[in-house]
Amino acid sequence: MxxxxxxxxxxxxxxxxxxxxxxxxxxxxxxxxxxxxxxxxxxxxxxxxxxxxxxxxxxxxxxxxxxxxxxxxxxxxxxxxxxxxxxxxxxxxxxxxxxxxxxxxxxxxxxxxxxxxxxxxxxxxxxxxxxxxxxxxxxxxxxxxxxxxxxxxxxxxxxxxxxxxxxxxxxxxxxxxxxxxxxxxxxxxxxxxxxxxxxxxxxxxxxxxxxxxxxxxxxxxxxxxxxxxxxxxxxFVAGFIGSPRMNIVDAIYAGDGRIKIADTVMALGQNFAGVAAGDGIKLGIRPEHLNVAQSSSTALRAKVDFAEYLGSTRYLYCYLPSGETITVEQRDGRDLSSGEEIFLRCDPERLRLFSTGGDRLRSANTAGMPTA
Amino acid sequence: MARTRNSSARRLFANIRYHGFGIVVGLLFLAPLVWSVLVSFKPSVEARQPPLPPWPVDGFSVQSYDNLAQYGSGIWTYTGNSLMVSAATVVASVIVSLFAGYGFSRFRFPFKNALFVLIISTVMIPFQSILTPLFLILTKLGLQNTLTGIVLVYVTLQLPFSIFMMRNAFDAVPKEIEDAARVDGASVLRVLYRIMLPLVLPGVVTVAIFAFLASWNEFLAALILLTDQNKYTLPVLMAAVRSGQFGTIDWGAVQSGVTLMMAPCLALFLLLQRYYIRGLTAGAVK
Structure with missing residues (x-):
């Protein structure tokens, strides 16, 4: 030896x-x-x-x-x-x-x-x-x-x-x-x-x-x-790593690479393995991947609860229509007041899907590939 | 300006009150000690007179000390006995409680807490109630009327408090320090000797002071278990001196004995009080 x-x-x-x-x-x-x-x-x-x-x-x-x-x-x-x-x-x-x-x-x-x-x-x-x-x-x-x-x-x-x-x-x-x-x-x-x-x-x-x-x-x-x-x-890893932590919201897999969050349907542009249309899923979105956008039927509607100004950035703590809380890192410098309604968009590439049991759902093209 | 004068006058008054109270309390505590010392230096005849004034009127004399020195087998025999018994009690109590305290604090073994409670609960047994069994046991062991026997009794009586004290002292040392020493390659005994012992020194000193004071002043066990006059310790001698010869009591000799007995206790306490106070408060604050 x-x-x-x-x-x-x-x-x-x-x-x-x-x-x-x-x-x-x-x-x-x-x-x-x-x-x-x-x-x-x-x-x-x-x-x-x-x-x-x-x-x-x-x-x-x-x-x-x-x-x-x-x-x-x-x-x-x-x-x-x-x-x-x-x-x-x-x-x-x-x-x-x-x-x-x-x-x-x-x-x-x-x-x-x-x-x-x-x-x-x-x-x-x-x-x-x-x-x-x-x-x-x-x-x-x-x-x-x-x-x-x-x-x-x-x-x-x-x-x-x-x-x-x-x-x-x-x-x-x-x-x-x-x-x-x-x-x-x-x-x-x-x-x-x-x-x-x-x-x-x-x-x-x-x-x-x-x-x-x-x-x-x-x-x-x-x-x-x-x-x-x-x-x-x-x-667990999604929620534990990152500060502020990743937003986890309930969603429904609508099939054909689409998901429904509250009253909004978003297109992911890809299918996911291990999940069927109508299944409940958990959606993970990092606060920095959400952008405050113009009103749109494909954007998430949210209401600002309060905002934290940190100098280089600002965190918005918002409520979705479902009552779930969501944190947004706002970089446009606009002052948003409590109670104001905003619309949030996210690059579908940045969304992470999980089963309700907590396992990661991967794109049907990459499922089974080692990640680490 | 007037306000400044007022506040400094108030501070001065508060200081006087604070120190005045301290001095009065100090005098109350010191008075019996000073009294004994002063009476011990009166000539024998004067020492038998009514006690006021407490200081020698006919000049200082060491006659009482001479009388005490001549008593029985001689004061040095009894002082030697007492010193031997006390020193052996201190050494044995410290060694046993050091290992026991370390074990109870740091090692996991079956019935640890039950055993610890059992040891501590022995302080609830009145010492007088076990004197006869102790006498019989020492006789069986051939240790009755020996200083070794009396040392064993004193150590046994002293151990519950000593182990409790040492366990607390070890508990107050962060476990990580010991872990660091283990990673550094120190064996269990070396960790105890090089790392832990210096850190629990206040506890050791407290145990030593208590063991010394208890064994130096202990009277009843010595009176019952020692029958040979040559083996008497100082408290037994003092009782004998106090009971006097031919119906008279030599108060000067008694007070010189008291002075002689309290001298080592005072010296020890004054020398080690810094550690003693730290030992008693160990674990109380972080």
Missing amino acids: TVTSPEKAKIELRDVRKSFGAVNIIHGLDLSIEGGEFVVFVGPSGCGKSTLLRMIAGLEDVTSGDIFIAGRDVTELDPAKRGIAMVFQSYALYPHMSVRENLAFGLEMAKTPAEEIERQVQGAAQILKIGPLLERRPGQLSGGQRQRVAIGRAIVRKPLAFLFDEPLSNLDAELRVSMRIEIARLHRELGNTMIYVTHDQTEAMTLADRIVVLRDGRIEQVGTPREVYEDPSNL
Whole structure:
């Protein structure tokens, strides 16, 4: 069994399960993460993303299944022997040790010679620009500096893979942006495999090579940020990824590539597999794909409830005649007041159809083709 | 201008009231201690007189200390016994409660909570009610009338509170710190020694202070379980001194004994109070 180069360690999960007593948390996951890839786990609270990360780290036992890192079965190995380093949400620095001691602790445990420890510590301090902080205690550092030290502690160990458990959650908005850029830069410079858990979609979309969307311990979709955003494989992913979230409205498939929403019939220009005329469906439309248009029998009629002005754009929160709410990103700068009636149009290419069970309905021409 | 003068006068008055109250309360607490110390320096004859004034009128004298030193096998024997018993109780209580607290806080095992409640519930048993069984058990073990036996009794009595204290102290340490140490390659014992111990030090100090004070001042068990005069601890000696010889009580010797007994308690508390207060409030606020 060969260990690949540290920078390109592949991580594989094979039918990994986790249960606490009778409660199943992770339901047989299979996932392959390529060496050097930056993979982000996203999902709502309690979906098992942190548990999964802790299982990869060895901090949680695996109930069944196998975990491979760099071709080696690490399922039963101690965390320190897996060749991973982890950055925690609360930094988890040792509060009674100086920054230098924090960075050196892992190397000391590995019985690394003192000169080598010093060289590694200085190297990490240089990369993360924490050189002047080496003699300080964590209590004397700001949140951003603490997170840098936590990342430094991971770097010095020269791990096969980095695991990040919501590392930016405790930082304020401004610092979060700068640290996010630093993590992206770090990945580019080090090239290690990185797994990153977050519930922040911006972090997921900007950092990830691939996003793994989890719900209730199951993978809902794996794909590039563009794939999960533009081509969601089910209603959950469509609703979860994107802010504001994708509008989901009830519709009826009218056959011949047409759908009926409230009292409006829209032509999609293509037929869909797995659905017959008269079947109820769910229609997904992103707020930015709706345009405020002139009155027309093929446009959706809606009433403005209230508007949010965000400077570069404006969000309109509207009601359809059916009573469903719909969010529109308005870019024409026109001031629309509450109660005003508007008409909405959308490029049929941008519409996403789902069965009432939540599965994606695809064009009859592309159905069955792999999406991610 | 007048308003500024008024407000500064009000502040001054509030300060005087605040500090005045503190000084009065402080004096109330200190008075018995100072009284004992002053009486211990009166000559023996003067110490037997009515107590006012509390300070020595005929000059300071160490006669009471000399008398105490001559009592029985000599004060140093009893002080040594007390120090040995207290130190052993502190060490054993800290070690056992450190491991037990860590286990209860961090490990999952069957009946964990039931066992913890069982241990804590033993504080509800009146100590006096188990003195006879304890006496019999120690006799069976050949530990009756030994300092080792009395240490075992003290440690047993001290453990419920100590384990409770240490479990709280460990609970207050975020689990992620321990996880980080495990990822860094530290074994369970090394995590406990290098990472957790410094973080739960206030709890350890609290346990140590309580164990020391309880064993240093404990009287009843020592009186019942120690029969050999050479093995007496200071509280038992003090009772013997107080009961006097030939119907007379040497109050000077009694007060010098009291002074001698409270000195280590005060020193320990003053030295460690910073940790002690932190230990008692551990977990109360984030």
